[in-house]
Amino acid sequence: MRISVLLAGLSVIATLSGCSSMGVEAWERDVLAKDEMQLTTDALEAATDDHIYFSKEASSGGRGFGGGGCGCN
Amino acid sequence: MSNKNKLNITSALAAATCTLLGSGAAEPVQAQEELGWGFNTALLYYGEDDNRVQDLSLSVLGQRTYLDDKFLSLGLTLDTLTGASPNGALPQSVAQTFTQPSGGKTYTTPAGEFPYDDTFRDTRVAISGNWQQPLGRMSLFNVGASASKEYDYLHLGLNAKFSHDFNQRNTTVSAGLAISQDELDPVGGTPTGLTEMISASDDDGEDGEGGRRKGPAESKDIIDVVFGITQVISRNFLVQVNYSYSDSSGYLSDPYKVLTAVDGVTGDVVPVPQLPGIDGPSHLYYYEHRPDSRAKHSIYTQGKYYMDGKVLDLSYRYMTDDWEINSHTIDARLRWPTGDNRYLEPHLRFYSQTAADFYTLSLVDGDALPEYASADYRLGDFDAITAGLKYGWKTGGGNDMSVRLELYRQSGNISSTDLIGNQVGRDNYPDLNAIIFQVGYKFGK
């Protein structure tokens, strides 16, 4: 069951990469350029939350790498 | 064309313009790009109820853009941790006494209460650095390092990431690698897994009976790889999907946590003989023991959607590992502008995980000891919810400031079939209720 979930996830990635016709022209990027439309709007807040949940739960990351480990888990 | 000729264009152009505009020579232009240091600072308070963990931390992130789109960021975090943590044992109808991790002393939990070890006061310093630069027109390269130190723990790490844009920058693919080498030097030495908790006077620090040894520090090595795709779907909609794999090996147990051995029928703790003049645990407890390797897979997907000034940020993460833990995380944020440079941002997060296969509430006295076992609530089956609100504004000086308040609640899912005897009537999972309060301030460039 675990393998099939992973395969599903990888197929999502493969599908997205096939969307080479999707997107916008260079001059239509005004909204995407806004600070609040960035994938990580506040790096510090994301790092703080990652650290809290890393020390209280068994999962971590997903977005990328955190700043580093700690003795809290 | 020679250099001299080229320069003639500028002065010739200036002369021609002078003639055209009829005014005298214009003042020389003064234009600079906004380069310089920008700082992002945050003060965080994290507090659990019931006299449990409280954390106060200060973080500073400095960022600077250099010419040619090169980018440096440096981070520093200081935090102090106080308060008590569940030690893995269960509430009983009698008082329980445990040996402190540092040895030499014991502490007692009254009947009916969750056993907490409140001997932790720790301060941690963490630093990180990251350098980013373009590789050609469409690629980006990132390299970073991180380190942190607390009383019993040292972390050192390196990471690198490469990303490439194509399809008119509508698609970005990235690949990253991080390696960490951590060292744990437990207070009082490392206990041998699944041996009985030692007495307080068994503090000779030597190997042998007593189950603790003061040997070299334990080490833990972690490798993380992340692959990701970011895709612009439309003018208002952006999506990212990441796959991560993480491999940890080394000492993965928590040296301060124990499991209770209970009677197979009553489910109550088993007293151990108390020797005169010797302080020690009142009942039978075993130090926990986790496998020495762990492989995790995660799929993470995030979407950002702009609707009429508001931004919805929705993400989902699925994690599965070879400890049989599966987790789902759903995170939703809505940024709601409320006026000139002000916004409200409600936040909701749902989390649920299944227990590790070696997680167990207690061990049955008399049964053969398993190879691995842990009663650490963080490896159990539980759900968690976070609900919060953030408010952001621009100060008079034009800097961004924000405050956020969040409530985090964790509650265990223990099925009655896992319970033995009198455990049925008791609280077996140390449900968590915590407050997160953070003030953020950005200044500089």
Added chain:
Amino acid sequence: MTSARPERSISVEEGEGCLRGQFQAMASPCEVLCEIDDHSEARRLTSIAAAEAWRIEDKFSRYLPGNIIDRINDAAGKAVAVDPETSQLIDFAESLHNLSEGRFDITSGVLRQVWRFDGSSNIPTAAAVKKVLRRVGWHRVKWNTPQLQMLPGMEIDLGGIGKEYAVDRAATLLRDESVASFLVNFGGDLAVVREPRRRKAWKVGIESANTKSRDAGKLLSLQIGALATSGDARRYLLHEQIRYSHILDPLTGWPVPDAPHSVTVAADTCTQAGMLSTLAMLKGAQAETFLDAQMVRYWCDRG
């Protein structure tokens, strides 16, 4: 072809420590940022700038029957006498023609008749381009101030100079009318009148075609001077995977290969900035080399 006439009105609103006068001119949103507090004064000064912009727009527009450009382009081979202002602009265009070794040419507008940059894939045939090219070339023009004579069928187009010239003219008028600091911005081509007093510098954003997560469009501090941008954002043809920019080489009749998507230059006046960015675009792949040699600050976007 006549373009629809947008409303010629002015509005004034509060900015950050300044008043912003806005109006439409030369198919662009125009604004005048004034470091003053009096709304009526801001309105008066914006009107002066707007009046100058509309005057230049009307005088040199290709679409207004009866103006000087219309009379020149309808002359059918006869000589036309032009006024002093037009004369100076034509002199300026001639200097640019020489400085650019013929690549800047105000007679190249007729190439528009075979090149329609509407995002489609309709590129003209070599024969059609050759035919039109016979009516292109400053060397075919007899220019003896104030008499201009061209071959029948030839046209001149001052659109490439007009907007930046208008910015500088409006800036000059404001400098004489008030002692305050202003930022005159006609659709991205802008100039500063006097160093600002209420801030370290006027903050100006450069539009950027690409959006890396950190910076989408750079922010400049402009204390004094001007900025102009040449770009091909909306005007191109896509034929067999090749993107043809709307920057046409009057010597060949075809688009300049490898032209950047946009070039922004900072210079002492808007006219100079505009001409440097135009000349850079005409240099195609050599745009950056050319601008490096001019020792000016520039931002080149190749998308």
